[in-house]
Amino acid sequence: MFLHSKHLENLCVFRFTPIIRCKHIPRNEPFLNTVLDSDMKIIGRFIVFVILVGLTGYVLYSAYSEVETKTIDQLNAQQMTHARQAARGIEDYFESKLNMLAFLSKSEHIINLDEEGRQILALLYYEHSESMSAITRVDADGRIMYTMPYTEGVIGADLSDQVHIRDLMLTRQVTLSDVFTAVQGVRAMALHVPIRHKGEFRGSIGIFIPYEKLTKEYLAPIQIGANGHAWIISRNGTELYSPVAGRTGSSVFEASSRFPSVISMVEKMLKGEEGVTTYSDEIVENGRTEVITRHAVFLPVHMANTFWSIVVSTPEDEVLALMKGFRNRWLLMVVILMAASLIYAYSMAKAWAIIREENRREQTEKTLRGTNQLLNALIESSPLGINITAPDGTVKLWNPASERIFGWSREEIVDKPLPTLTPEIEAEFNTYFTALLQGQAYTALETRRKRKDGTVIDVNLSGAPVRDDTGRIIGGMGIIEDITGRKKTEEERVRLASAVEQAAEVIFITDHEGTIQYVNPAFERITGYEKGEALHRNVRILASGKHSKDFYQQVDHTLARGETWAGRFINRKKNGSLFEVEATISPVRDASGKITNHVAVQRDVTQEVGLERQLRQAQKMEAIGTLAGGIAHDFNNILGIILGYTEMGMLKIDNRDIAEKSLAEVLKAGHRAKELVRQILAFSRHSEYELRPVQASLIVKEALRLLRSSLPSTIEISRNISNTGVVIADPSQIHQIVMNLCTNAHHAMREKGGVLSVTMEDTELDESAVAQCGGVTPGPYLRLTVRDTGQGMDASIMERIFDPYFTTKDQGEGTGLGLAVVHGIVKNLGGVIAVESELGKGSAFHVFLPRTERRQSVTERPAGKSPSGRERILFVDDEVELARVADKMLTHLGYTVSSHTSSTDALEDFLERPDQFDLIITDHTMPNLTGIDLARECLRIRPDMPIIICTGFSERLNEDVAKAAGIRQFVMKPLVIDDLARIVRKVLDRR
Numbered sequence: 006m007f008l009h010s011k012h013l014e015n016l017c018v019f020r021f022t023p024i025i026r027c028k029h030i031p032r033n034e035p036f037l038n039t040v041l042d043s044d045m046k047i048i049g050r051f052i053v054f055v056i057l058v059g060l061t062g063y064v065l066y067s068a069y070s071e072v073e074t075k076t077i078d079q080l081n082a083q084q085m086t087h088a089r090q091a092a093r094g095i096e097d098y099f100e101s102k103l104n105m106l107a108f109l110s111k112s113e114h115i116i117n118l119d120e121e122g123r124q125i126l127a128l129l130y131y132e133h134s135e136s137m138s139a140i141t142r143v144d145a146d147g148r149i150m151y152t153m154p155y156t157e158g159v160i161g162a163d164l165s166d167q168v169h170i171r172d173l174m175l176t177r178q179v180t181l182s183d184v185f186t187a188v189q190g191v192r193a194m195a196l197h198v199p200i201r202h203k204g205e206f207r208g209s210i211g212i213f214i215p216y217e218k219l220t221k222e223y224l225a226p227i228q229i230g231a232n233g234h235a236w237i238i239s240r241n242g243t244e245l246y247s248p249v250a251g252r253t254g255s256s257v258f259e260a261s262s263r264f265p266s267v268i269s270m271v272e273k274m275l276k277g278e279e280g281v282t283t284y285s286d287e288i289v290e291n292g293r294t295e296v297i298t299r300h301a302v303f304l305p306v307h308m309a310n311t312f313w314s315i316v317v318s319t320p321e322d323e324v325l326a327l328m329k330g331f332r333n334r335w336l337l338m339v340v341i342l343m344a345a346s347l348i349y350a351y352s353m354a355k356a357w358a359i360i361r362e363e364n365r366r367e368q369t370e371k372t373l374r375g376t377n378q379l380l381n382a383l384i385e386s387s388p389l390g391i392n393i394t395a396p397d398g399t400v401k402l403w404n405p406a407s408e409r410i411f412g413w414s415r416e417e418i419v420d421k422p423l424p425t426l427t428p429e430i431e432a433e434f435n436t437y438f439t440a441l442l443q444g445q446a447y448t449a450l451e452t453r454r455k456r457k458d459g460t461v462i463d464v465n466l467s468g469a470p471v472r473d474d475t476g477r478i479i480g481g482m483g484i485i486e487d488i489t490g491r492k493k494t495e496e497e498r499v500r501l502a503s504a505v506e507q508a509a510e511v512i513f514i515t516d517h518e519g520t521i522q523y524v525n526p527a528f529e530r531i532t533g534y535e536k537g538e539a540l541h542r543n544v545r546i547l548a549s550g551k552h553s554k555d556f557y558q559q560v561d562h563t564l565a566r567g568e569t570w571a572g573r574f575i576n577r578k579k580n581g582s583l584f585e586v587e588a589t590i591s592p593v594r595d596a597s598g599k600i601t602n603h604v605a606v607q608r609d610v611t612q613e614v615g616l617e618r619q620l621r622q623a624q625k626m627e628a629i630g631t632l633a634g635g636i637a638h639d640f641n642n643i644l645g646i647i648l649g650y651t652e653m654g655m656l657k658i659d660n661r662d663i664a665e666k667s668l669a670e671v672l673k674a675g676h677r678a679k680e681l682v683r684q685i686l687a688f689s690r691h692s693e694y695e696l697r698p699v700q701a702s703l704i705v706k707e708a709l710r711l712l713r714s715s716l717p718s719t720i721e722i723s724r725n726i727s728n729t730g731v732v733i734a735d736p737s738q739i740h741q742i743v744m745n746l747c748t749n750a751h752h753a754m755r756e757k758g759g760v761l762s763v764t765m766e767d768t769e770l771d772e773s774a775v776a777q778c779g780g781v782t783p784g785p786y787l788r789l790t791v792r793d794t795g796q797g798m799d800a801s802i803m804e805r806i807f808d809p810y811f812t813t814k815d816q817g818e819g820t821g822l823g824l825a826v827v828h829g830i831v832k833n834l835g836g837v838i839a840v841e842s843e844l845g846k847g848s849a850f851h852v853f854l855p856r857t858e859r860r861q862s863v864t865e866r867p868a869g870k871s872p873s874g875r876e877r878i879l880f881v882d883d884e885v886e887l888a889r890v891a892d893k894m895l896t897h898l899g900y901t902v903s904s905h906t907s908s909t910d911a912l913e914d915f916l917e918r919p920d921q922f923d924l925i926i927t928d929h930t931m932p933n934l935t936g937i938d939l940a941r942e943c944l945r946i947r948p949d950m951p952i953i954i955c956t957g958f959s960e961r962l963n964e965d966v967a968k969a970a971g972i973r974q975f976v977m978k979p980l981v982i983d984d985l986a987r988i989v990r991k992v993l994d995r996r
Contacts, residue, residue, distance in 0.1 A: 069335060073325060077300055080229070080324050081281050084317040085302045087227045091235060092306040092315055094223045099196065099308035102137070102212060103179065105129070106198035109210050116202050118142055118150050127153050138193050139213040145206050147174055170209075172310075173197050177206055181309035183239050184216045184254065192216050196309060220246040224315070232288060233319030240311050242271060259446070261286070270303060274314035279304030288320065300324060390485035393471055396442055398422050401480060410464070410487045412457030430454075441470050441481035451488070462489045511586065511607040514593070519544045522602065531609055533579030544605075549583050551575040560590070567592050567600060574607070584611045647979075698731045698857055701739050701787055702765055708743040709763060716751055719758030726765045729787050730856040738830050745823040746791040746850050753795025753848065762792040767856065778837045778853065785856040786836070792849040798842040806840065827852075871986035873899040876923035876993055880904040881911040881939065882955075883931040891926070894982045895989070908934035912942055919946050924993055929956040937962065937970050944971045951992045955980070 109115045109129075114122035122142075130140045130153035141152040147165030164170040169182035182195040197211035220237075224246050227235035236247040242257050252260055261267035266284035273280060280303060287296050301318035384391050390407035394400055400423055403415045413424065423434075430452060437447060446469040454464050465486040470478045505512050505525050511532070514523040524539050532539075532547065539546070552575065563570040569591045575583055586607035593602040705726055713722060732739075743763070750761050768788045775783050798806070807828040831838045835855050842848035878900050882888045885906050892904040903922070905911035908931045915922065925943055929936035936954045943950055954967050957978040967975035973992050980988075 066335075076324055077321075080300055080319055081302050084229065084233075084300075084319065085281075085304070087229070087235065088302055088304050088315050088317045091223045091227060091317075092304060095219070095306050095313075095315075096308055098136075098219070098223075099181070099214075102196055102214070103198065103309060106196065106210050106212065110198045110200045115142065115210055116200055116207055123151055126151060127155075130154065136214070136218070137212040138215040141211050141213070142208065143170065143197070143211065144208040145174070146208075147171075150208070167195075169195055169197060173199060173209055174206075176310075177201075179309045181311050183241070183243055184245055194219075216245070227317055229317070229319045230323040232323060233317070235315060235317045237306070237313050237315045238271065238274065239313055240275060242275060245313060270301065270316075274303050274305070274316070277305045277312055277314075283321075284318075286318075297322065390487075391482065392423075392485070393480050393482045394423060394438070395480045396478075398438075402482075407485065410456075410462070410485060411454065424455075424457075437466075437468060438481055441468050442478055444470050444478060446470065454485075462487055463492045464488060509608075511609070512604065513539070513544075514602050514604050515544055516602055517600075531578075531584070532576070538579075547574075547576040549575045549577040551583070564590060564592065564603060573610070576607075584609055585614050586610060695735050696733055697735070699734055699736050699739065700729070701732050701734070701789070701854070702726050702729045704736050704739040705743050705763065705765055705789065708740050709747075712744065712747055716761070717755070717758070720751060720754055721758075721760045723760055723762045724764070726763065727767070729765055729767050730785070731858075732787055732834070732854045733857050734834050734854070738834065742789070742827050742830055742852060743791070745827045746852075749823060749850075750791055750793035750795065750848075753793050753797075757795075759794035759847070762790070764788075764790045764792075768853070770853065778839060781835070781837045781853065781855075786853045787856050789852040789854070790849060791852075792847065794847040797844040797846055797848055799844055803840060803842060807838075871898060871983050872990035873986065874990060874993060875899055875901070877901045877921060878903070878989070879911060879915060879922045879925045881908055881926070881931070881936070882906065882928040883908070884928070887928075891985075894985055897982070898986050898989070900989070908932075908936070908939045912939055915943055916946065919943075919950075922950070923996075924989065925950060925952045926989070927952065927954055929954055929962050937966070937972075940970055940972050949996070951996055953988065953992055 109125070112122065112125070114125060116122075126140050126142065130137070139152055139154065142150045143164060144150050147163060147167075147170045149159055149162045149164065152159055165174065167182070167185070169180045172178075173180045177199045179199070180195075180197050184192060184194055186192055193213035193216055195211050195213055197209040199209050200207045224235045224237060225248070227233075234248045236249075236252070237245050238257055239245050244252050244255055244257050244260065247253050257271050258268065261271070264285050264287075266282075267286065270282050270284050273282075281301070282303070283298060283300055285296055286299050287294050289295075298321040299318040300321055301316050303314055303316045306313040306315055384402070384404045387404060387406055390410045391402065391404045392400055392407050393402035399420050400418050401420070403413075403418050408414055418424065433452065437450070440447065446467075448467040450466040450468075452464060452466060453461050455461050465488050467484045469482050471480040471482050473479050508525060509527055511528045512525040513521055513528050515521055521539050521542055521544055524534075524536055528539065529535055534546065560570050560572075569589060571589045572587075574586050574588050576586055577583055587610045588605060588607040590603055590605045592600045593604055595601050706724075709722065709724060716722065747761060747763070753759075754761070766788055768786050770778065770781065770783055770786050772783055775781055806824050808825065828838055831852055831854070836853050838853070839851045840848065841851075878895055880888060880891050880895065880902055881904075882891065883906055888904045888906050892902045895902045903914060905914065908927070911927070912934065915925070925940070927936040927939055931939075934942075936956070940952045940954060943952065948971070951973045952971070953974040953976060954962070954972050955976050955978050956962055962975075964975040973995070974988055976984075976988060
C-alpha cells in the first residue's frame with residue numbers, strides 16, 4: 006500500500022486493474038495478441054520503472070505514515086482525556102442528585118407529603134434551580150402529588166404512561182429517563198428514586214434535570230480544532246446531544262444509516278464498551294456536504310439504572326493539517342514519477358480503458374437488470390403490503406400483499422387515489438403523507454384502514470420518501486402489516502390474564518421440579534402466603550402431612566405421563582390450619598408439544614365437605630327414623646294384642662287371685678313398651694312430645710333400673726334421688742336426658758371403671774346463680790346431676806361438647822348427637838345445663854328444669870266400670886289377632902260387633918247394609934284398600950257415618966289428614982279397653 010485509501014480517492018490516483026481479460030472480448034483476441042508480442046519489451050521496462058517508482062514512494066510513505074500514526078495517537082489520548090473528564094463530571098452530577106433524592110425518600114415529611122414536606126421540596130428547588138428544572142413527588146399510581154415550580158393544572162396528572170414511570174412502578178428501582186418534554190413544559194431528563202415505607206411502595210421522588218444546561222456544562226466546551234466535538238447517545242441509540250443541527254433527539258441508526266463504520270462503533274457503545282476507532286461522516290461547509298473521516302474515542306457514562314455513551318471525534322484533515330507541506334511535496338514527487346510512467350503507457354492505457362469501459366458497461370447493465378429483478382421479486386413476494394403513492398395522491402405501486410390485505414386488485418387501484426381511508430383518519434393520513442413529501446420518515450405507526458368489503462382492520466404502517474436520481478422527492482412509499490389477528494390475540498391474552506387474576510379458585514403454575522412460578526390473588530387470599538413468599542418456593546409449602554407417600558407418587562406418575570390429574574388434596578395454610586381442595590393439575594406444553602410447566606386449579610371445598618358429612622349423618626338419622634317408624638307400626642300391633650288379651654284376662658278372673666298380680670305386671674310392661682315406642686317415634690320426629698306435669702324422680706329411677714343391666718360390673722351406680730317436685734315435660738324426654746348423660750359417663754369410665762353418681766333434688770336459683778348460668782329466670786328448679794370419675798375433659802373439648810356431630814369417641818362408636826339432643830331438650834323445657842370437668846378426675850353435668858305447682862297427671866285406670874253401649878260397630882284390621890281381641894273388648898262393653906280382616910270385605914258388608922251400623926273403627930295401613938280410602942267410600946254412601954281410624958305408625962296419616970277426610974277421631978295404637986271405651990262413647994255421643 007503506497008497511500009492511504011481515502012487520499013487516493015480524493016486525489017483521483019489511478020487504480021491498478023488487469024490489463025486484458027480475453028474471455029470478455031473473444032472477437033479481438035488476434036489483434037491484442039499481436040500488440041502484446043510487439044510491445045513486450047516496452048511493457049517489461051514499464052514494469053521495472055513502476056517498481057522503482059513504487060520503492061521510492063514506499064520509502065517516503067513510511068516516514069510520512071510514522072509521523073501520521075504518532076499524531077493520531079496523541080490526538081486520541083487528548084480526546085480520551087476530554088471524554089473521561091466529561092463522563093466523570095456527568096456521573097458525579099447524577100450521583101449527587103441521586104444521593105439527595107435517596108435521602109429525601111426516607112423523610113417522613115416527604116413520604117406523607119405534609120406541609121413541612123412541601124416546604125422542603127420548595128426550598129430544595131429554589132436552592133438548586135440552576136441544576137434542576139423541577140422537583141416532583143409522584144404517588145404509587147403514577148400521579149403527581151406535588152411539584153415545584155408549582156403549576157395548578159399539573160397536580161394529579163397521570164404519568165404512568167411514561168416509560169420511566171412505568172419502569173419505576175414495575176421494578177421499584179431508581180430510574181433515569183431519556184430526554185423528553187415534561188408536563189411542566191420543559192425539556193429534561195427525569196431521575197426518580199422509589200419511596201418505600203414499612204415495606205410498602207409509596208411512589209417516588211424525582212427531579213427534572215435541564216437537558217440543555219447539562220450538555221452546555223459538560224459537552225459543549227469540548228472542541229478540538231474547528232470541527233472536533235463531543236456527542237452522546239442513550240442506551241437505545243438516541244442522540245441526546247450533538248452539535249450537528251437536527252441530530253439531537255434522533256436515532257443514530259437512522260441518521261447514520263449510510264455509514265456502516267458509525268453503526269459498527271455505536272453497536273460497541275451500546276454494549277458499554279470503550280475504545281478508539283475511525284469512522285466516516287458528512288460535514289456541511291459553505292452549503293456543500295462533504296464526506297470526511299473522523300478519528301474518535303468512546304466510553305460509557307454510568308448513572309442510576311442506565312448508561313450513556315460519549316464520543317469525542319476530530320476530522321482527519323484537521324489532525325493532519327500541519328503535515329500538508331510535507332505531504333504535498335511528497336505527492337508532487339510521486340506525481341512526477343508517475344506522470345512519466347503514465348505518458349509512456351498512454352497508448353496501452355487507452356486500449357485498456359476502452360476495453361474496461363465496455364466490460365463495465367455490460368456488467369453494470371447486467372447488475373442493474375439483476376437488481377431490478379431482485380427488487381421486483383422482493384416486492385412481489387413480500388408478506389407486507391408495499392405501495393408507492395405519487396404527490397397527487399394516486400397509487401403507482403401495489404404489490405400482491407396489498408391486494409390480500411385490502412382486497413383491491415392492481416387494476417382497480419393503480420393510477421387512482423388511495424381508497425383505504427375513512428373520514429375519521431383522513432386528516433391523520435394527510436399529515437403523515439405531507440411529512441413524507443417533506444423528506445420525513447416514520448415507522449411502526451399503529452392505525453386503522455378500510456378494506457374493499459367495508460371491514461376496518463388494524464395495521465402497522467411505516468413510510469419513507471421516494472427520490473429520483475437527483476434526490477428530488479417523487480412520492481411516498483408505505484409498508485403495511487395487518488395486525489388485526491395479533492391485536493385480537495393480545496386482547497384474548499389480556500382477558501385470560503384478567504380472568505385468572507380475578508378467579509375465585511386458587512391458580513398457580515409450577516415448573517418440572519414443583520417450584521412455584523406464578524400465583525393468582527385467590528392463592529394469596531386462601532393460603533395466606535403473599536406472592537413474594539410463594540414464588541420460587543416448592544409447592545410442598547402447602548403439604549399437610551395428611552396424605553401418604555404413595556398418594557403423591559400416584560400424582561407424580563400421572564403428571565409424568567402428560568395426563569391431567571384430578572382429585573382432592575388436604576393442604577395447610579400459612580397459619581397452620583388445614584383446608585380441603587378439589588384440584589385439577591394439567592400439563593402446559595410449548596409449540597413443539599414438550600411439557601414446560603404444570604398449572605393447578607384448586608377450589609376450596611372445606612365447607613362443602615363439612616356439609617356433606619352432616620348430610621350423610623342426617624341421611625343416616627333419616628334412615629334410622631324410617632326404620633323406627635316401621636318397627637313402631639309392627640310393634641304397636643303386637644302390643645295391642647298383648648294389652649288387649651291381658652285386660653280381657655284380668656276382667657275374667659277374681660281380683661284376689663294371684664293371677665291378677667301377674668297379669669298386672671304384664672300390663673305394666675306393655676304400657677312401658679308403649680311409651681318406649683312413642684319415645685322412638687319422637688326421637689325420629691315421627692310424632693310430637695306430649696308435655697304434661699310429671700314427677701321426674703319416678704322416671705329417673707325407672708331409667709336407672711333399665712340402665713343397670715347394660716353397665717359392666719366395674720362401674721358402680723350411686724344414686725340419691727329425693728321425691729322432687731313436678732316439671733312440665735314429656736316422660737320420654739326425661740328418660741332420654743338420663744340415658745344419654747349416663748351413657749356418656751359409662752364411655753368415660755369403660756377402661757378403668759369408676760363410680761356413676763346420679764342425684765336429684767329441688768333447688769332455688771337466685772339472681773347470682775342465674776347470672777352464672779344464663780338464659781333462665783330466678784325461681785324454683787329441679788336439679789339433676791350425673792357425675793363420673795372418668796378421664797375428664799380439657800377446655801377446648803368443653804367448648805364444643807354440645808355441638809351437633811362433635812364426638813371424642815372412635816369412628817363408629819358415636820354419632821355426636823347425644824349431648825346435642827340433651828341440650829336441645831333442656832333448652833326447649835326452659836331449663837339450662839352446666840358442665841364441670843377436670844382432666845384425670847372426671848366430669849359432672851348439672852341439669853336445671855323449672856318446677857311447677859301443677860299436679861302430676863293421673864294415668865291410672867279410674868275406678869268403676871268403663872263406658873259401654875248397645876250400638877252396632879263395624880271393625881276392620883288386617884291383623885287377625887287384633888281384630889279378634891277388639892271384637893272381644895267391644896262385645897264385653899255391650900256393643901254389637903261385625904269384625905273383618907279385609908278392608909274390601911268390610912266395604913262390601915257396609916254397602917249391603919249401610920243403615921245397620923252406628924260406627925266404623927278401621928285400621929289405616931291395610932292391603933288393597935287403606936283406612937282412608939275405606940272411610941271415603943263409606944262416607945260417600947252415608948256422609949253422617951262416624952268413623953274412628955287407628956294406626957301404629959304412618960308417614961302420611963295424622964290428625965289433620967284424618968279430619969280433612971271427614972273422620973271423627975284419629976287414635977294411635979295400641980289401645981287399652983278403658984281408652985277404647987272412652988273414645989267410642991265420645992264419638993257416638995257426638996252424632
